[in-house]
Amino acid sequence: MIDYRKATVPVWTLATGDVQVPALAGDGPMTAERLAELRSVLAALADEAIATLEVHPLPDQLDRSRGIPLDAASPLAQNLSQLITQSARSSSTAAKATAAGEGLYRMVVPAKVAAQFGQGIVCSMGAKGSAGGIRGALVNSTTGRIVAGATFEPVGKAAAAGAVGGAGATAGVAFAGSAALTVAAPLVLMAVAVGVSANADSKRQQAIEHITELLEQLQEQELEKEYSELDGCRDAIAKATAVLLDQGKLGVSLGLDSAVHAINTVLGAADRRLARWQNALDKLPDGKAVEIGTLTKSFPGVDEDGGTFRAHLELAALAIALKRRVNVLQAVEHAQSDPGNPFENFVRALKVDQQRLDTLESGIAGVLQRLSALELARPQGLRPVFTTSEVDRLMRTANRIHKLGDGVMVDSRTPDVAIEIARDKDGSVVVLPALAA
Numbered sequence: 001m002i003d004y005r006k007a008t009v010p011v012w013t014l015a016t017g018d019v020q021v022p023a024l025a026g027d028g029p030m031t032a033e034r035l036a037e038l039r040s041v042l043a044a045l046a047d048e049a050i051a052t053l054e055v056h057p058l059p060d061q062l063d064r065s066r067g068i069p070l071d072a073a074s075p076l077a078q079n080l081s082q083l084i085t086q087s088a089r090s091s092s093t094a095a096k097a098t099a100a101g102e103g104l105y106r107m108v109v110p111a112k113v114a115a116q117f118g119q120g121i122v123c124s125m126g127a128k129g130s131a132g133g134i135r136g137a138l139v140n141s142t143t144g145r146i147v148a149g150a151t152f153e154p155v156g157k158a159a160a161a162g163a164v165g166g167a168g169a170t171a172g173v174a175f176a177g178s179a180a181l182t183v184a185a186p187l188v189l190m191a192v193a194v195g196v197s198a199n200a201d202s203k204r205q206q207a208i209e210h211i212t213e214l215l216e217q218l219q220e221q222e223l224e225k226e227y228s229e230l231d232g233c234r235d236a237i238a239k240a241t242a243v244l245l246d247q248g249k250l251g252v253s254l255g256l257d258s259a260v261h262a263i264n265t266v267l268g269a270a271d272r273r274l275a276r277w278q279n280a281l282d283k284l285p286d287g288k289a290v291e292i293g294t295l296t297k298s299f300p301g302v303d304e305d306g307g308t309f310r311a312h313l314e315l316a317a318l319a320i321a322l323k324r325r326v327n328v329l330q331a332v333e334h335a336q337s338d339p340g341n342p343f344e345n346f347v348r349a350l351k352v353d354q355q356r357l358d359t360l361e362s363g364i365a366g367v368l369q370r371l372s373a374l375e376l377a378r379p380q381g382l383r384p385v386f387t388t389s390e391v392d393r394l395m396r397t398a399n400r401i402h403k404l405g406d407g408v409m410v411d412s413r414t415p416d417v418a419i420e421i422a423r424d425k426d427g428s429v430v431v432l433p434a435l436a437a
Contacts, residue, residue, distance in 0.1 A: 207230070
């Protein structure tokens with residue numbers, strides 16, 4: 001486990017526009033709790049999006065396979081390098097923390113801003129070894145274990161001035177008393193875009209693992225076809241991601257249009273299935289136990305480990321994850337086409353499709369919660385007692401159905417979003433999936 005108890009961690013306050021806020025922080029160190037309070041107040045008072053960026057020692061063991069790698073010439077890596085260089089010139093704390101050239105940079109975007117990205121893009125992530133726990137500030141990125149608290153020191157006025165550059169940069173400083181806000185819209189934009197894209201890709205990989213196993217058991221051609229269409233979108237999305245993150249232009253040759261069509265087709269099927277599931281649940285008698293046979297007519301395979309119903313759930317999850325990643329790509333493209341104010345365009349573009357995805361996800365979550373709360377009835381018949389096999393089946397089915405509600409997000413409040421960026425000595429970075437802060 002990493003121990004940061006003796007470390008002083010520099011923290012930058014990054015604004016996405018020229019803003020003025022009341023003096024909230026002094027020049028001295030602050031605790032993690034004070035930093036969290038500062039983020040909340042800035043989000044409430046400022047007209048523009050404001051994030052914080054911390055730098056911590058790079059863990060010896062880091063699962064980089066979960067993230068998206070970008071070389072030193074990429075816009076995100078260049079903006080980060082320029083911020084580090086300018087800060088180190090006038091801040092001894094920043095100079096010391098960044099001297100090795102490598103580190104784990106952690107950007108936190110407040111919930112007020114994160115809510116604009118849609119409730120399903122980032123949710124609380126379960127911590128390993130902690131049932132129901134979430135990953136929070138200062139965790140080991142490999143083990144998920146919470147580490148000891150650090151002391152945070154704001155990077156001052158001189159370090160912040162002219163900290164960022166690159167296409168569309170609006171570098172500068174807006175002063176808030178003794179605190180300085182670095183205007184770094186491109187850095188925030190690219191970090192959020194890559195982190196959210198990595199998060200969506202992580203969910204895609206999880207869904208693919210589940211679907212592959214289920215389809216091997218079911219051997220249903222129609223579901224195989226849906227899966228094949230979605231799986232065929234991966235290359236187009238991956239190539240489009242690489243092009244956009246290098247600030248290139250999307251072309252027809254990438255095949256993103258075809259990928260979007262395939263994803264939308266599967267999402268349409270998911271919408272229709274959701275409507276059928278909701279209708280079936282509405283028809284069940286209130287407060288009465290339901291027979292297994294009645295339930296499996298509308299939810300085939302719900303009483304099994306696999307089953308068609310569970311395959312439908314995984315296909316919907318895969319389509320949603322892919323669509324969210326495409327939405328981010330389209331938003332980044334839109335933002336880069338008008339670099340004067342990239343963050344506002346980014347948010348505006350993200351809102352186009354997010355409502356449909358949020359509605360679909362919340363609808364599926366509602367179905368799973370309603371199913372998990374059902375009481376199962378004994379089979380109807382002339383015999384006054386159960387056989388051993390009937391008892392076993394009833395117990396197994398009840399257990400499986402009740403577990404459907406596990407992991408469903410009951411609290412729809414959008415959390416602060418954290419994006420962790422591992423930077424190597426050569427300036428290249430790996431952006432890990434965005435998670436709840």
